[in-house]
Amino acid sequence: MTTQNTNATGRIVLGQNQYGKAEVRVVRVTRDTERHAIEDLNVTSQLHGDFLSAHTEGNNEHVVPTDTQKNTVYAFAREGVGSPEQLLLRLADHFIGDFDWVTGGRWAAEQYAWDRINDHDHAFVRNNREVRTAVVHADGQQRTVIAGVEDLTVLKSTGSGFAGYPKDTYTTLAETDDRIMSTDVKARWRYTTTDVDFNAVYTDVTSILLAKFGEKYSTALQQTMFDMGSAVLEAHPEIAEIKLSLPNNHHFVVDLSFAGLDNPNVVFYAADRPYGVIEATIRREDADDASAVWATVPGFC
Numbered sequence: 001m002t003t004q005n006t007n008a009t010g011r012i013v014l015g016q017n018q019y020g021k022a023e024v025r026v027v028r029v030t031r032d033t034e035r036h037a038i039e040d041l042n043v044t045s046q047l048h049g050d051f052l053s054a055h056t057e058g059n060n061e062h063v064v065p066t067d068t069q070k071n072t073v074y075a076f077a078r079e080g081v082g083s084p085e086q087l088l089l090r091l092a093d094h095f096i097g098d099f100d101w102v103t104g105g106r107w108a109a110e111q112y113a114w115d116r117i118n119d120h121d122h123a124f125v126r127n128n129r130e131v132r133t134a135v136v137h138a139d140g141q142q143r144t145v146i147a148g149v150e151d152l153t154v155l156k157s158t159g160s161g162f163a164g165y166p167k168d169t170y171t172t173l174a175e176t177d178d179r180i181m182s183t184d185v186k187a188r189w190r191y192t193t194t195d196v197d198f199n200a201v202y203t204d205v206t207s208i209l210l211a212k213f214g215e216k217y218s219t220a221l222q223q224t225m226f227d228m229g230s231a232v233l234e235a236h237p238e239i240a241e242i243k244l245s246l247p248n249n250h251h252f253v254v255d256l257s258f259a260g261l262d263n264p265n266v267v268f269y270a271a272d273r274p275y276g277v278i279e280a281t282i283r284r285e286d287a288d289d290a291s292a293v294w295a296t297v298p299g300f301c
């Protein structure tokens, strides 16, 4: 229960604030040769700093327009992207370096992949397998980079069960040692350094997550999730922690007895809701506390 302060006389002040341009869609074509390449991003720029008088006095002399922030994203893309993390780090250095009162900020990106059509030089098909994510949080000279992946939908048609759980009056779920397990992998991992080959590590982390999902018999999504996250930390010392949020995309065996048919795990009803939701942070025991940065990355525990 919260109690109400009935004689609140304290001054009203501006608390935490940030502002910027959300979802700047930028497609960068690299066309130095006839074989083009595409980088397709959705970038958000938000500044932290001394913006008090803009809020309390209507004084805009510190307010770098959100329109300028959008233009800066496009201008920096002209110089090259490389990786979403590198682009965001350059944006952070620029805004903090060029404007005295900008002390930090949050820059975020999603990246969408395009594959070549039949190895064509300049025709592509969008690969909707997953969305890559990146966040750079800057505070003075400090940079924190959090990379991620989402909408990576996976399924295994056997090699998963769920049993041994407590039962009470409300339990109807039957134990099983053979079920479908499916989830949409959503993960974010925090680097301890900016000296990273971000594209190479992204590729390796996603391939580890996929391999571990399939690798061994799963007694629960919780166990599989911990295996997936642990394997990423084991392979990558430059990652301090990884957060996973995994919906349990339930597949129910359909009772076909109305037609006189058995159903030995062949025909399933893919429910879209409700779904289990299994989440964890898997971390090195001695990892530093980055909870203030994680607070800017919603959707995880």
Ligand SMILES: O=c1[nH]c(=O)c2[nH]c(=O)[nH]c2[nH]1
Pocket (backbone or CB within 6 Å): 162, 173, 219, 220, 221, 222, 248, 276
């Ligand atoms: O992998 C699972 N974890 C659970 O916590 C759970 N709960 C449930 O009903 N089914 C499952 N499956």
